[in-house]
Amino acid sequence: MTLSSSTRERLLDAAEEIFAREGYRAASLRAITTRAVVNLAAVNYHFGSKPELLEAVFTRRLQAMNRARVHGLALVLESARAAGRPPKARKLIEAFVEATLEHARSGPGERNFMALVLRSLSDTDHTVKRAFEDFMKPTFDALRAAMAEALPALAANELWWRLQFALGAMIRMHHLALAAESGGNNPSQPAVAEAIRLLTDFVHAGLSAPPAARSGHAASAQGEPS
Amino acid sequence: MTLSSSTRERLLDAAEEIFAREGYRAASLRAITTRAVVNLAAVNYHFGSKPELLEAVFTRRLQAMNRARVHGLALVLESARAAGRPPKARKLIEAFVEATLEHARSGPGERNFMALVLRSLSDTDHTVKRAFEDFMKPTFDALRAAMAEALPALAANELWWRLQFALGAMIRMHHLALAAESGGNNPSQPAVAEAIRLLTDFVHAGLSAPPAARSGHAASAQGEPS
DNA sequence: GTCTATAGATTGATAGAC
DNA sequence: GTCTATCAATCTATAGAC
Numbered sequence: 262m263t264l265s266s267s268t269r270e271r272l273l274d275a276a277e278e279i280f281a282r283e284g285y286r287a288a289s290l291r292a293i294t295t296r297a298v299v300n301l302a303a304v305n306y307h308f309g310s311k312p313e314l315l316e317a318v319f320t321r322r323l324q325a326m327n328r329a330r331v332h333g334l335a336l337v338l339e340s341a342r343a344a345g346r347p348p349k350a351r352k353l354i355e356a357f358v359e360a361t362l363e364h365a366r367s368g369p370g371e372r373n374f375m376a377l378v379l380r381s382l383s384d385t386d387h388t389v390k391r392a393f394e395d396f397m398k399p400t401f402d403a404l405r406a407a408m409a410e411a412l413p414a415l416a417a418n419e420l421w422w423r424l425q426f427a428l429g430a431m432i433r434m435h436h437l438a439l440a441a442e443s444g445g446n447n448p449s450q451p452a453v454a455e456a457i458r459l460l461t462d463f464v465h466a467g468l469s470a471p472p473a474a475r476s477g478h479a480a481s482a483q484g485e486p487s
Numbered sequence: 488m489t490l491s492s493s494t495r496e497r498l499l500d501a502a503e504e505i506f507a508r509e510g511y512r513a514a515s516l517r518a519i520t521t522r523a524v525v526n527l528a529a530v531n532y533h534f535g536s537k538p539e540l541l542e543a544v545f546t547r548r549l550q551a552m553n554r555a556r557v558h559g560l561a562l563v564l565e566s567a568r569a570a571g572r573p574p575k576a577r578k579l580i581e582a583f584v585e586a587t588l589e590h591a592r593s594g595p596g597e598r599n600f601m602a603l604v605l606r607s608l609s610d611t612d613h614t615v616k617r618a619f620e621d622f623m624k625p626t627f628d629a630l631r632a633a634m635a636e637a638l639p640a641l642a643a644n645e646l647w648w649r650l651q652f653a654l655g656a657m658i659r660m661h662h663l664a665l666a667a668e669s670g671g672n673n674p675s676q677p678a679v680a681e682a683i684r685l686l687t688d689f690v691h692a693g694l695s696a697p698p699a700a701r702s703g704h705a706a707s708a709q710g711e712p713s
Numbered sequence: 714g715t716c717t718a719t720a721g722a723t724t725g726a727t728a729g730a731c
Numbered sequence: 732g733t734c735t736a737t738c739a740a741t742c743t744a745t746a747g748a749c
Contacts, residue, residue, distance in 0.1 A: 268714080284611060287512050289742065300715055305744060307714095383609035383662065385510060422660075422685045429659025430652035430693075436609065437651060459648045459699060466696035467656075467689040494732080516725065526733055531726060533732090 269307050271297040274370060277318050281377035285315055285389050312388045319392050322374045326364050327396075331403045333360030338407055350411040351465045357404055358431060358457060379435050401428075414472050427464040434460050495533050497523040500596060503544050507603035511541055511615050538614045545618050548600045552590050553622075557629045559586030564633055576637040577691045583630055584657065584683060605661050627654075640698055653690040660686050 266274075275297035279288045290311060294301045308314040333356035341348035365375035381393045405424055412420060438453050492500075501523035505514045516537060520527045534540040559582035567574035591601035607619040631650055638646060664679050 282611070284512070286510070287612065290744090291742080300717090301743095302716070302745080303714085311743070380609070380611065383606070385508075385606065386513065418681075419685060422682055423689055425659055425663060426656035426686060426689045429655040429657070429662075431655070432659065433651055433655025434648075436655075455644075456648055459645060460652060462696055462699055463649050463652045463693040467693040470688055470692035473685060473688055515723075517723085526735090527725095528727075528734070529732080537725065 268297075268299050268303055272299055272303060272307060272314070273318055273321055274373075275299075276314050277370065277373045277377060280315065280318060281373050281380060284380060284386075285384065286386055290314075312392070315388060316392045318374075318377070319396070322371065323396060326371075326374070326378075327400045329364040330357055330360045330400050333357060334403055334407045338410070341410075347413070348407060348411045350408060350468050351461070353404070353407050353411055354427070354461055354464050354468070358461060361431075362457065375435070376439055379432065379439060382432060408468070412468065416472065419472060423468050427468060430460060430464055430467075494523075494525050494529055498525055498529060498533060498540070499544055499547055500599075501525075502540050503596065503599045503603060506541065506544065507599050507606060510606060511610065511612055516540075538618070541614060542618045544600075544603070545622070548597065549622060552597075552600070552604075553626045555590040556583060556586045556626050559583060560629055560633045564636070567636075573639070574633065574637045576634060576694055577687070579630070579633050579637055580653070580687055580690050580694070584687060587657075588683065601661070602665055605658065605665060608658060634694070638694065642698065645698060649694050653694060656686060656690055656693075 272293065275293045276288070279293050279296060282288075283292070290304050291301060293314075294304060297303075304311070304314055308317055334353060337348050337352045337356045341352075365371055378393075378396070381389050381396075384390065384393075401424070405420065408424060409415075409417075409420060415423070434456055438456065498519065501519045502514070505519050505522060508514075509518070516530050517527060519540075520530060523529075530537070530540055534543055560579060563574050563578045563582045567578075591597055604619075604622070607615050607622075610616065610619070627650070631646065634650060635641075635643075635646060641649070660682055664682065
């Protein structure tokens with residue numbers, strides 16, 4: 262933890278790291294302030310409370326992260342439009358996955374933040390859920406809109422679910438990569454690069470599979486609530 | 488919480504439920520003993536400590552759950568062998584997913600336990616990780632062995648990753664179903680049934696996609712450590 | 714803005730009567 | 732086996748000196 266930055270930022274860095282490693286609930290303000298080499302009372306002075314500190318950690322990096330992903334999608338859409346043809350599903354997946362990983366590796370802070378995001382995806386703590394609620398949505402919507410152009414044959418409901426499955430596969434890869442990384446046994450960089458390629462293949466095949474034959478009730482055509 | 492069962496079992500039931508809902512760390516022994524209508528000191532008397540209580544919760548249902556899944560796979564393998572042909576990947580997926588869901592719905596206790604398993608998959612707490620460590624492995628190995636017969640063209644490494652992606656998709660479906668279920672807005676039973684069918688389609692397409700063209704280094708042919 | 718000191722609540726665990 | 736009572740540790744948050 263560099264002492265050159267302000268107390269406020271050192272607190273955000275330390276919180277990001279410890280929330281990611283220990284989880285929101287298990288992380289104590291004492292551990293965070295100690296890591297930040299800052300007085301315990303500074304949290305209350307600068308942020309007010311522990312929940313507000315978590316919120317500040319999120320808002321600091323969310324914009325940049327989502328912008329990187331949506332930008333990656335936009336590039337693919339643009340070049341497809343310029344060529345007068347629909348975008349390719351595979352290109353969109355690659356853009357999304359690569360933008361995410363590239364951003365997550367752009368610095369140590371971003372790396373910690375990615376770990377925190379991953380954790381938060383399955384954290385059921387009330388505070389975490391609320392702070393994280395609107396995070397995936399704009400990005401997911403952008404992905405869905407782009408993918409709808411690439412796969413016009415899919416019903417809205419079917420596309421929604423397939424994208425959720427794709428997200429699940431992607432999240433699992435991140436989990437395994439992160440666990441191997443911090444778990445001591447180094448999976449070596451090439452293995453991760455290989456995994457990304459395998460992920461793209463898998464997800465692409467799943468998304469591009471022929472639409473399910475409608476077996477009766479078409480009532481499930483509308484998207485999910487959330 | 489029925490009062491007809493023993494103190495020990497009422498504690499296990501209550502712990503299962505509250506660990507699943509609040510998470511291991513956030514769940515207090517007071518909340519658990521209150522729910523079980525049992526004295527606070529009973530936890531220490533019957534199990535010794537909080538970690539040991541968690542372990543007892545796991546071991547109570549693990550066997551039955553994994554047996555149901557492995558049995559589902561075995562049935563498919565058997566009938567394929569009887570017919571003298573390799574098993575179908577789709578049948579294996581269906582068997583695995585259905586055995587899991589069927590078991591998870593076989594009773595209120597099993598339902599809670601499934602929620603706890605889901606939580607534990609991404610819990611980074613030391614105690615939870617240790618208690619959960621060897622849980623997925625035997626089942627995953629059975630799935631991998633069966634699937635290797637169905638998809639002999641895939642390299643071991645590639646099959647390993649694809650199965651992990653498939654698991655990720657499955658886990659995500661469970662997460663969404665569970666969140667919708669406990670989140671008030673009822674996704675209606677048919678929607679979940681539809682999701683299972685869509686999941687099977689997605690996963691099957693991903694698993695059965697043609698093997699990746701080996702792009703140079705064949706060093707990644709061995710399976711992952713864990 | 715940063716510090717010390719501490720309030721106030723909650724936790725896991727246990728001693729000892731019954 | 733079950734109870735009451737309580738210890739010791741830990742937590743978030745805050746009051747008030749500097």
